[in-house]
Amino acid sequence: MVDQHADITLDHSFDGIQEYDNRLPNWWLFTLYGAVVFSVGYWLFYHTFGVGFTQDEAYDHEVEIAAQQQLQREMGKEVTDDSLILMTKVQAQVDAGAKIFQQKCVQCHGPQGGGDIGPNLTDDFWLHGPGPLQVYNTVMNGVLDKGMQAWKDQLGPVRVRQVVSYVLTRKGLNVPGKAPQGKPTAEWEKAAAAANPTPPADAKAPTDANAPKSGG
Numbered sequence: 774m775v776d777q778h779a780d781i782t783l784d785h786s787f788d789g790i791q792e793y794d795n796r797l798p799n800w801w802l803f804t805l806y807g808a809v810v811f812s813v814g815y816w817l818f819y820h821t822f823g824v825g826f827t828q829d830e831a832y833d834h835e836v837e838i839a840a841q842q843q844l845q846r847e848m849g850k851e852v853t854d855d856s857l858i859l860m861t862k863v864q865a866q867v868d869a870g871a872k873i874f875q876q877k878c879v880q881c882h883g884p885q886g887g888g889d890i891g892p893n894l895t896d897d898f899w900l901h902g903p904g905p906l907q908v909y910n911t912v913m914n915g916v917l918d919k920g921m922q923a924w925k926d927q928l929g930p931v932r933v934r935q936v937v938s939y940v941l942t943r944k945g946l947n948v949p950g951k952a953p954q955g956k957p958t959a960e961w962e963k964a965a966a967a968a969n970p971t972p973p974a975d976a977k978a979p980t981d982a983n984a985p986k987s988g989g
Contacts, residue, residue: 780793780795781793781794781795782794836862837862837863837864840859840860840862840863841863841865843859844856844859844860844863844866847859848931852906852909852930852934853906854904854905854906856934857905857906857908857909857934857937857938857941858905858941860934860935860937860938861938861941861942863938866934866935866938867935867938867939867942869932869935870934870935870936870937870938870939870940871939873928873932873935873936873939874886874936874939874940877924877927877928877936878891878936881920881921882894883948883950883951885943885946885948885950886940886943886946886948886950887948887949887950887951888950888951889950889951890920891920891921891951892951892954892955893948893950893951893952893953893954894940894943894944895943895944895945895946895947895948895950896947896953897945897947897953897957897958898953898954898955898956898957898958899955899956899957899958899961900916900919900954900955901916901955902961903944903958903961903962904961904965905937905941907961908937908940908941909933909934909937912924912933912936912937912940913925913930913933924936
């Protein structure tokens, strides 16, 4: 009778070392089988049926919620570059802007923003500036000598923000269309930096020679 607990060795050896042919312990097998079952369930839950958020999706979702909350606090305040960029992170606002774009802007800029009568909005060249606030002012106030009408009365500030948020998401997509017009983004940024130079980090505020000095 063979002892079931006896060590059994395989017939081959390597460098004088023989390999056991023992059964793996149950706890190890349960861990392996459990991991296989879990991985199948994980794949179905997150990737096949999309019931739950993956880590990247959860992060994007949290960013969108935070952006929406911040955006609600910003509504009614002065429009800034930051507030317009914030709107691009809220998908509902971008979708609303896309709908407005399809209704009002495709006649001049094409359905994908590639340009027609108006310039291509997806390349790196801009007639009136690539900054969010520059785009906003262009849409709000128009450029009559270039054929760009002002939309502030027809759309209002909120809907203008929405369509601008959509336009900002199209930047850099380089949709085939009208040839580049205006200056590249780098030239606009260089001009803006020259107009508003940043003071050195170690610059000290000027002191008033006549100001009273505190005693030591």
